[in-house]
Amino acid sequence: MNWLYFGGLIDSTKWTIQRPHHIAKALQEFGDQVLGFNEPRSLAGVIFDFVKGKKLPLPKKAQIQNVTIGDGKTIIPTFFPKGLYPLPQKFLPSKIISMYKKAFLRQLVPFLDSNVNKFDFIWVSxxxxxxxxxxxFNLFPKAKKIYDLIDDFPGLNKSGLIRESFNNFDGVVSxxxxxxxKYKRWVKPPSLIIPNGVSFPEKPGFALKKRKIQKITYFGVFDFWFDWNLLETIISFLPEIQFHLAGIVGASFQKKMHRLLxxxxxxxxxxxxFSEIPSxxxxxxxxxxTWKECDMAKFADPLKIKEALYAGIPVIYSFPTGDKIIDEKIIISCEPEEIVSIIRNHKIPGIEERSKWAEEIAKNYSWEVLTRRFRDFVISL
Structure with a gap:
């Protein structure tokens, strides 16, 4: 089977960028071929420029580099102007936007011209x-079309996609x-739920061991949503434990990070x-x-928890509801003092519970399992 992935969302903080990467990688392991473009949604209009027959010459300064995603083993090329990061359109000068569109178009046209009859499935995300x-749809009339609903996009209802185009798809995956x-009233084609999975193999490839807490990891985005006071309080009460922080620090929060350091x-x-998160x-x-009141956390936090549980690592989730629940899988607490007490008194589930978590995650959330489900659904359409 030959697949063309065509989609957006460069924003890796939502981790949706890893969704096509891992599905494509698993599809290739099934013997399928996956090619495609990962196209920032703010610049989707470049395709319409091509439809209208505009001839846009490539500026000399807008050189193209082929940027691989994840571990580089999956063939989903991404085309950026050399030296530019695809920021939202409002942050880039109009001249740069114009160069970017022309450069992207220059790569897109020959690719489509040479592959029109090649694909069995068009996977739009x-x-x-x-x-x-x-x-x-017009360019690939014979291919089955699948829409992957990966986010509650602002203005999706207003865009006309749901009312005019959704029901032209052969299948919808959410x-x-x-x-x-939320969109069921417009979605008439067959649909399937494919949640985000974990990047580990189907079976854990490393042995779990009993351990006392010596190293705590936090990774995410350090910005105005982040609970700086909570983390600093925990760090100050536990000087004997190493805290390894990873992620992106917002431009106006460098001083706060330096204070933590x-x-x-x-x-x-x-x-x-993303490929280094398992290690x-x-x-x-x-x-x-730490809980954040933002859309990003709705997608990132559940996947972080799955990744950790699959690795046999216990999770403490600071959730400001006032509910102090100690679950067999996730320790939920809203007070830094209580978190410190839990860590000091080693109220952490043992190796037997961790093994059960890994097995449960592997059965339901490994990319190999999810992709097999995705592939079977699409082929059945």
Whole structure:
């Protein structure tokens, strides 16, 4: 089977960028071929420029580099102008946007011209522009089309995609039940829930061991949503434990991060690629997550928890509801003092419970299992 992935969402903080990467990788292991473009949604109009027949010459300064995703073994090329990061359109000068569109178009046209009759399935993810969707439908009339509903995009209802184009798809896959239910009144084609999975193999490839808490890991985005006071309180009460922080620090929060780094037991790993998260977790004794009131956390936090539980790492989740629940899987607490007490008194589930978690996650959330479900659904259409 030959697949064309065509989608958006460069925002790796939501981890949806890893969804096509891991599904494509698993599809290739089944013997399928996956090619595609990962196209930022803010620049989707470039395709419409092509539809209208505009000839846009490539500026000399807008050189193209082929940027691989994840571990580089999956063939989903991404095309960026050299030296530019695909920021949202409002942050880039109009001249740069114009160069970017022209450069992307220059790569897109020969690719489509040489592959029109090649694909059995068109897998569209994150594209909202109905004109772009119609263009893909017209270009690949014989291929089955699948829409992957990975986010509750702002303005999705207003874009016209749901009303005019959704029901032209042969199938719809959604990241979760709630998202699919929200759009169910427009979704007539067969649908399937494929949640985000974990990047570990189907069976854990390393032995779990009994351990006391010596190293705590936190990874995420350090910005105005982040609970700086909670983390600093925990760090100051536990000087004997190493805290390894990884992620992206917002531009206006550098001083706060430097203040944390004044503690001798705090280490900042910087931005960690998704492919390195398994090894980061394997080296930790506990994963700490702080609740954030933002859309990003709705997608990232559940996947972080699955990754940690699959690795056999217990999770403490700071959730400000006032509910103090100690679950057999996740320790939920809202008070830093209580978190410190839990860690000091080693109220952490043992190796037997950790093994059960790994087995449960492997049966339901490994990318190999999810992709097999995705592939069987699509082929059955």
């Amino acid at each position: 994150g594209v909202q522009n109905p004109e772009v969707i119609d263009f893909l 990241i979760n039940k709630n998202l699919l239910e 004044l503690h001798p037991n705090v280490f900042f790993e910087g931005h960690v690629p 980061l977790l394997r080296e930790a004794d506990l994963l700490l997550i």
